[in-house]
Amino acid sequence: MGYKQILDAYKNIPGGMIEAFNAIQDIYSYLPEEAIIEAAKVFNVPVSKVYDVTTFYSMFSIKPRGKNVIRICQSAPCHVAGAAEVVAALERELGIRIGESTSDGKFALETTECVGQCQDTPVITINGKPYMGVTPATVVDILAEYK
Amino acid sequence: MAEEMRVVLRNYGKINPLKITDYLSVGGYEALKKARTMTRKAVIEEIIQSKLRGRGGAGFNTGQKWAFAHKTQDDQKYVICNADEGEPGTYKDRMLMENDPHAIFEGMAICGYAIGANKGYVYCRGEYPHLITILKTAIYQAKQHGILGDFDIEVRTGAGAFVCGEETALLESIEGHRGEPRIRPPFPTQKGLWQKPTVVNNVETLANIPVIIDKGAAHFAAIGAPTYPGTKILTLTGDVNNRTFFEIPTNTTIREVIFEFGGGIPGDKKFKAVQIGGASGAFIAANSLDTQISFDAMSAINSTLGSGAVYVLDETRDIIDVTTRIARFFEHESCGKCAPCREGTARLHELMWKLNSGRGSAKDITLLKKLGRVMSITCLCGLGQAAPTAILTTIERFSDDYEAKLM
Numbered sequence: 001m002g003y004k005q006i007l008d009a010y011k012n013i014p015g016g017m018i019e020a021f022n023a024i025q026d027i028y029s030y031l032p033e034e035a036i037i038e039a040a041k042v043f044n045v046p047v048s049k050v051y052d053v054t055t056f057y058s059m060f061s062i063k064p065r066g067k068n069v070i071r072i073c074q075s076a077p078c079h080v081a082g083a084a085e086v087v088a089a090l091e092r093e094l095g096i097r098i099g100e101s102t103s104d105g106k107f108a109l110e111t112t113e114c115v116g117q118c119q120d121t122p123v124i125t126i127n128g129k130p131y132m133g134v135t136p137a138t139v140v141d142i143l144a145e146y147k
Numbered sequence: 148m149a150e151e152m153r154v155v156l157r158n159y160g161k162i163n164p165l166k167i168t169d170y171l172s173v174g175g176y177e178a179l180k181k182a183r184t185m186t187r188k189a190v191i192e193e194i195i196q197s198k199l200r201g202r203g204g205a206g207f208n209t210g211q212k213w214a215f216a217h218k219t220q221d222d223q224k225y226v227i228c229n230a231d232e233g234e235p236g237t238y239k240d241r242m243l244m245e246n247d248p249h250a251i252f253e254g255m256a257i258c259g260y261a262i263g264a265n266k267g268y269v270y271c272r273g274e275y276p277h278l279i280t281i282l283k284t285a286i287y288q289a290k291q292h293g294i295l296g297d298f299d300i301e302v303r304t305g306a307g308a309f310v311c312g313e314e315t316a317l318l319e320s321i322e323g324h325r326g327e328p329r330i331r332p333p334f335p336t337q338k339g340l341w342q343k344p345t346v347v348n349n350v351e352t353l354a355n356i357p358v359i360i361d362k363g364a365a366h367f368a369a370i371g372a373p374t375y376p377g378t379k380i381l382t383l384t385g386d387v388n389n390r391t392f393f394e395i396p397t398n399t400t401i402r403e404v405i406f407e408f409g410g411g412i413p414g415d416k417k418f419k420a421v422q423i424g425g426a427s428g429a430f431i432a433a434n435s436l437d438t439q440i441s442f443d444a445m446s447a448i449n450s451t452l453g454s455g456a457v458y459v460l461d462e463t464r465d466i467i468d469v470t471t472r473i474a475r476f477f478e479h480e481s482c483g484k485c486a487p488c489r490e491g492t493a494r495l496h497e498l499m500w501k502l503n504s505g506r507g508s509a510k511d512i513t514l515l516k517k518l519g520r521v522m523s524i525t526c527l528c529g530l531g532q533a534a535p536t537a538i539l540t541t542i543e544r545f546s547d548d549y550e551a552k553l554m
Contacts (some may be wrong), residue, residue, distance in 0.1 A: 017323040019441075075472075075476060113309060
């Protein structure tokens with residue numbers, strides 16, 4: 001499904017723009033400029049207002065990014081459990097820094113605050129799927145699932 | 148030995164959340180049927196008498212909130228389930244939604260009946276995509292069974308903004324805007340979602356409702372601490388042997404939580420501090436461990452129960468480093484609407500970073516205390532008001548740790 005069909009499906013839902021953007025990102029991994037301009041038409045608001053919304057929420061990206069979005073929790077419980085070592089291992093393994101995407105377009109690396117899986121820290125999520133108790137050693141196996 | 152008491156987690160592990168017949172077979176939706184035979188006022192009175200107070204952190208009397216929305220006359224009212232839990236170390240609402248979604252819908256439908264609302268929303272944080280499927284499936288099944296009657300429930304998904312847990316920011320987000328808090332009053336019970344009277348209740352609060360209607364206000368009010376009765380789900384993280392969740396009566400002490408339920412500190416190390424309530428919570432030292440976790444007992448020691456996250460640090464931890472991390476959390480999550488929070492959270496983090504890297508002076512600590520006090524009074528919403536809490540309480544209770552890092 002393309003962004004036009006998605007926006008069309010949500011156009012009659014009051015406040016449905018955020019729902020539509022979540023659905024668009026599930027497919028595109030980010031919010032393409034054309035989708036933002038189209039959303040302004042569909043929801044009958046200025047383009048500036050759409051950017052106002054998209055840039056507010058940390059899960060929305062208006063820049064192209066890797067297909068599989070890896071987010072590393074930086075909150076205090078993960079912090080004391082060794083999140084920094086996991087960040088270092090991911091950066092080394094993927095050859096990119098936090099905030100970047102791999103050149104083959106497969107992975108994007110981001111930080112996040114608490115994702116609510118604190119029973120086994122540190123935690124990372126890939127496309128929203130949580131991986132608990134991650135170590136620099138297990139990172140390699142986890143990434144292999146997506147390669 | 149203190150014991151667990153599962154009231155909101157009554158069906159945990161006992162039913163399949165994706166089979167409504169399982170919920171029905173354990174007496175599910177009986178409380179809704181019972182409530183609908185009562186007058187709306189009698190339902191509200193029952194909740195008021197139970198003394199149930201909000202489990203999201205603010206601790207407001209739930210029945211009183213419903214009474215306000217009931218009294219406001221309008222052609223449309225709403226019930227909203229706040230499922231945007233985001234306080235670091237908290238996952239209680241996820242547990243409830245994963246395991247017993249109908250208990251939450253039943254609570255919402257009872258509220259809808261009581262205040263005269265036929266529409267409800269569950270605002271679930273974007274970090275829980277798997278829950279969206281569970282919630283939507285459960286709602287579909289409830290509709291198929293005709294159990295909710297004319298009460299409709301819709302699920303909305305957040306997109307990664309901690310501030311949307313603040314009820315008016317949450318309303319803005321459902322309306323499709325930036326999640327910036329509104330100036331209150333008017334309160335949501337007068338002008339809420341699309342300016343209509345709205346009750347916003349936390350997931351855990353709503354899961355208590357069917358039990359109160361079913362067993363009566365007196366039964367509930369007799370559990371735990373008299374002014375904050377019932378149970379609380381706590382989630383334990385950090386340096387504690389049992390990093391898991393418990394549901395306990397509200398008169399349980401912090402010591403019991405950490406050393407009995409939590410099994411104490413790993414590796415025979417000593418306890419240093421505990422932060423209760425997530426990043427917004429105060430750090431508590433060993434001399435306050437015999438405090439009960441109830442809202443008022445915690446207030447009495449200038450601390451909070453908050454969301455019920457319990458984050459334990461052992462004697463080897465660098466509390467200044469942890470507090471710096473927490474300061475960064477608030478800088479990141481500040482929505483930017485009001486200046487004291489937008490600027491204040493950035494400056495708090497900057498000063499903490501300076502101290503943490505051994506470049507700070509006593510003057511910086513004085514500045515932190517002043518800025519923190521100003522923010523706690525002048526910020527627009529709870530996020531900014533609570534942002535300095537970890538800093539102010541560590542300066543007060545762990546001053547030696549700050550001294551040791553001064554330039």
